[in-house]
Amino acid sequence: xxxxxxxxxxxxxxxxxxxxxxxxxxxxxxxxxxxxxxxxxxxxxxxxxxxxxxxxxxxxxxxxxxxxxxxxxxxxxxxxxxxxxxxxxxxxxxxxxxxxxxxxxxxxxxxxxxxxxxxxxxxxxxxxxxxxxxxxxxxxxxxxxxxxxxxxxxxxxxxxxxxxxxxxxxxxxxxxxxxxxxxxxxxxxxxxxxxxxxxxxxxxxxxxxxxxxxxxxxxxxxxxxxxxxxxxxxxxxxxxxxxxxxxxxxxxxxxx
Numbered sequence: 175x176x177x178x179x180x181x182x183x184x185x186x187x188x189x190x191x192x193x194x195x196x197x198x199x200x201x202x203x204x205x206x207x208x209x210x211x212x213x214x215x216x217x218x219x220x221x222x223x224x225x226x227x228x229x230x231x232x233x234x235x236x237x238x239x240x241x242x243x244x245x246x247x248x249x250x251x252x253x254x255x256x257x258x259x260x261x262x263x264x265x266x267x268x269x270x271x272x273x274x275x276x277x278x279x280x281x282x283x284x285x286x287x288x289x290x291x292x293x294x295x296x297x298x299x300x301x302x303x304x305x306x307x308x309x310x311x312x313x314x315x316x317x318x319x320x321x322x323x324x325x326x327x328x329x330x331x332x333x334x335x336x337x338x339x340x341x342x343x344x345x346x347x348x349x350x351x352x353x354x355x356x357x358x359x360x361x362x363x364x365x366x367x368x369x370x371x372x373x374x375x376x377x378x379x380x381x382x383x384x385x386x387x388x389x390x391x392x393x394x395x396x397x398x399x400x401x402x403x404x405x406x407x408x409x410x411x412x413x414x415x416x417x418x419x420x421x422x423x424x425x426x427x428x429x430x
Contacts (some may be wrong), residue, residue, distance in 0.1 A: 176313025177409070181214035181424035182362025182398055187218070187223045187257035187265070188234050190417055198257055202234055204305035206241045214424055216271045216310065218321035218362030224266040230275040232336075235268030246271040250280035252323070253302040255386065260325045265301070267321045269308045276316075278308040283345055286338040288330040300325050305363075316405075318353045318361070320361035322346065327366065334367050343373050351378035354403045360427075361401040368396045384408040390421045400425045 184250035188205050189323035200223065209217065224233035228251055231240075239247045248271075251264035269275065271403045282304040289299045305322035325342065327334055334343075353359045354377060361381075367373060370383055381401050390413055398420055404407065414422040 177426060177428045178216065178312055178314055179212075179214045179294065179424060179426050180360050180362070180400065181209075181212065181217040181221075181401060181417075181422060182321070182364070183209075183422045184220040184364045184398060184420040185234070186221050187255065188418055189257055197247060200234065202237055204417065205234075206238055208414065208422055209238060210394060212412075212414060212424055215273065215312075216269065216319060216360070218319070219268040219270065220321070220346070221257070221265045221268045222249070222268045222306075222420055223255055223257070223263040224249060225262065226262040228264065232241040233268075235266065235270060244270045245267075246273065248275050248278040248306065248308050248370040249341070250278070250304065251281075252304045256301065267304065267306045267323060269306065269319060269321055271308070271310055273310050274310045274380040276309040277416055278306055280304060282307045283288065283324070284341040284343065285371060286325065286332075286336075288325070288327070288332055288338065290330045298329060300330065305346070307349075307353070314427075315358055318321055318351070318356070318359050320353065320364040320401075322361065324364060324366045334369055336426055338355070347374065347376040351380055353378035354401070357403045357405040359401075359403040360406075361399070362423070363399045363401065364397055364399050365399055370396075370399055380404070382408070383426045384427075385411045385423055387411065388413055388423075390423055398423050400416045401426055405430055
């Protein structure tokens with residue numbers, strides 16, 4: 175029924191260097207070149223900047239799609255950005271596709287409202303995170319595609335099974351089970367933890383982590399995952415270190 179190259183990438187505001195930096199200068203062209211060199215059919219982006227006021231295709235995902243002639247883009251602003259303070263913006267989830275996006279929806283995860291003292295003058299707290307679902311008409315049939323970004327619990331010295339985070343994993347797994355159980359499902363997720371088998375335990379019987387145990391950041395840990403329902407066969411998985419603080423992760427799949 176056809177093959178698809180599916181990718182996920184936390185672009186961190188298209189700012190090269192360390193994550194969580196303030197007032198960084200985006201270099202969107204660098205990310206455009208990296209995506210062009212690998213040519214995914216569908217790509218999930220996390221932390222793409224959407225500039226204020228919202229609307230009028232005023233964001234990095236639209237700029238990337240336009241530069242590379244992707245005809246379909248869906249964007250979900252999630253929280254105000256902490257990355258570029260001189261230009262007000264939101265951190266967004268986005269799906270860019272060569273194939274028609276028939277519909278999309280967005281939902282925020284329950285915020286555990288964690289706080290930690292970063293330095294003598296600054297406290298960090300958990301920004302809103304969430305997920306989006308896109309219905310895409312592809313050569314492999316109608317796909318349900320999830321793009322999600324989870325809370326960076328390691329920055330808050332919080333265990334992944336902390337009671338304050340349990341509602342987050344519950345929402346995620348319920349949605350994964352519902353979608354993956356029907357087949358025709360793909361997901362690109364920044365889990366912000368290498369322990370996917372623990373946090374996704376209820377839903378892994380319905381899907382496969384195609385890039386399991388592959389490093390996805392320059393810090394030699396895995397945070398980013400490519401998931402697919404069991405009716406797909408994965409032919410190839412690659413992680414590309416493109417100079418960002420997350421790798422571009424991509425798999426080639428076909429319908430079994």
